[in-house]
Amino acid sequence: MEISKEEFFEEFRREILIDAEAKSTFQLAAFMDAVTSELIETGFVDGFEFCHYRAQRGMRVDGYWFNDEGTLDLFVADFDCRNELQTLTKTDLEAAIKRVANFFEASVNKNLASELEVTSPEYGLARQIVDRKDLIRKINVILVSERTISDKVQDLPDGEMTGILTSFHIWDISRLYRQRTSRGHKEALNLDFIEMFGAGISCLPAHLGLNAYQSYLIVMPAEILSDLYERFGARLLEQNVRTFLQARGSVNQGIRSTILNEPSMFFAYNNGITATAQSVETISADTGMQIKRIVDLQIVNGGQTTASLFHTRRRDKAALGQIFVQMKLSVIDSNDSEIIVPKISEYANTQNKVNAADFFSNHPFHIRIEEYSRRIWAPALPGAIRETKWFYERARGQYADAQNNLTAADQKRFKTAHPKFQMFTKTDLAKFENVWDEHPKWVNLGAQKNFAKYAQRIGKEWEKSSDDFNEFYYRRAIARGLIFRATEKLVSEQSWYNGGYRANVVAYSIAVLSEISRRRDSALDFLRIWNNQGINKVLESTLGAISKVVNDDITQPTAGVSNISEWCKKDACWSRIQTRITEIEASLPAEFWGELISADEVAVDAQSAKRTQKIDNGIDAQKQVLNIPALQWAHLSSVLSRKQLVTPKEAGVLSIATQIPKKIPTEKQSLVLLEILSKARAEGIEVA
Incomplete structure (x- = not known):
């Protein structure tokens, strides 16, 4: 049952109140975190740093992010804890944009930083604006509003701030509502x-027959491709490709060399681009068929080609007029996109030797964690009478989708069993894990880059031993999440906390706790934290002491570094801490050492869980295997034998499967049969 915009506003408002209370933070910070998390997940922005500054001289800013491509995102909030949905007028809109423009211009032209407290986030932003002035090629002003924009506001044309091209983006409650309730859970x-x-793109249809999905072959001008990337950035890239690029981050030198030295040969040398779309609109022209419109263009292979064209044109002043890129465009209905698009990514990217971690959305690791979250009940909180579950969003919007067709009463029961504050995403999980595994710098690089690092690491570990990712791993991950969220709340409540750099303090504080445990060949008792669904007073006191030292340290960056957030992204920051x-260690409460258990004890629990996982797998x-009839196995055996695609061992196991139910394959034999099944499907042999 789809909710109305007004109902969404009420639900979103309650979500903000709950989050602010849970983290002991201001409602404004909770509001900005909720909206920007959406924008990061869908690729609209790369990251977000909270920075609230408001001055009487008509200046305001509520957050920012510098990306790697010379773009500065400046966020300004229209938020006043309103109890009912109201209209954002053009006058209010223009006033909000003017305030953030005043902040930028005062930073550049009036040395605003000299008037600000040097440990404050606004000082760091103002100084970084000055330091990066010559590198900023574009500014995005993003107004985030709890109101719905007036129908009288039709568009916001690009402008400039101190001579820099500036685009304006409004994320009001209506736009957020459309995104959350859309089938694809992102703005297409x-x-x-x-x-x-000024013209369409020439194309050739590549689909035949009435039932075939639409596909087109396109010769795309590199200038247009680069322009699209400049305007929309990572939004053009399918999520797994974004992860791939975040993990690597560098311009392909071979592509760059061809652009600079042999532009006329680019089409011959380059493998081209594979892309998908929800729909395509074509027209007839003198030169043949042209594509007029593409809805939800997503590059699923060729993200590095696209990014390299853009960067080489910008950094090397390369002319792209002679360069064309071949593109294969497939029109995929959004209902099928979650299944089909990752497959297209995987098959199209084999030329780059991309491992499974790079296509992480549908990776078996995610599916297993999702299965645990739907099955395993968490112990009831003290004083509560019911157990609950943590809800893992393997794909965007699953939490909302799970409630779509429920009655009001069933929705209430669902939320009781799966409280919203116990919903966590892939990027949340990456944060929980990476800070404990001593990668605080990664977490400070932003949600997407941190997830990319996590995806690479877990992909490799999964290949070595998927059984390590078991119920113990899941419960430990939730315990780490409980510690992470408790530390966020604890830092916000400290007398020394001035409202900035909480994310940095939290990441490094937990990393310090992990390092202390590791040096003593010990660990926290994560299963006890899981059983209690929270941390005790001793651990709270310990984290309070650690976070005070961490805050004092990171707010005094080394000479030559003007921005604390940037300092926290450097290896030197962690090394100094x-x-x-x-x-x-000397400042920690004496009781803390009793909280630790030996690493050997943890290893015993992990090995036991690993053995159990192996049994469960079998x-x-x-x-x-038993769900597939014997006749199907006999057909498979015959086809594979004829093609000489089975080993003698596999042939023997297949002969047992052909006799189901007279003979039942063992668990070990069943694992072999599933591998045979996978091999057959890779050869295009389907088994029901």
């Missing part, structure tokens, strides 16, 4: 090539 790009570039571990494999 609507690209009208005639409107944007590590030199203070002995000092930190049982699950056996169930899957």
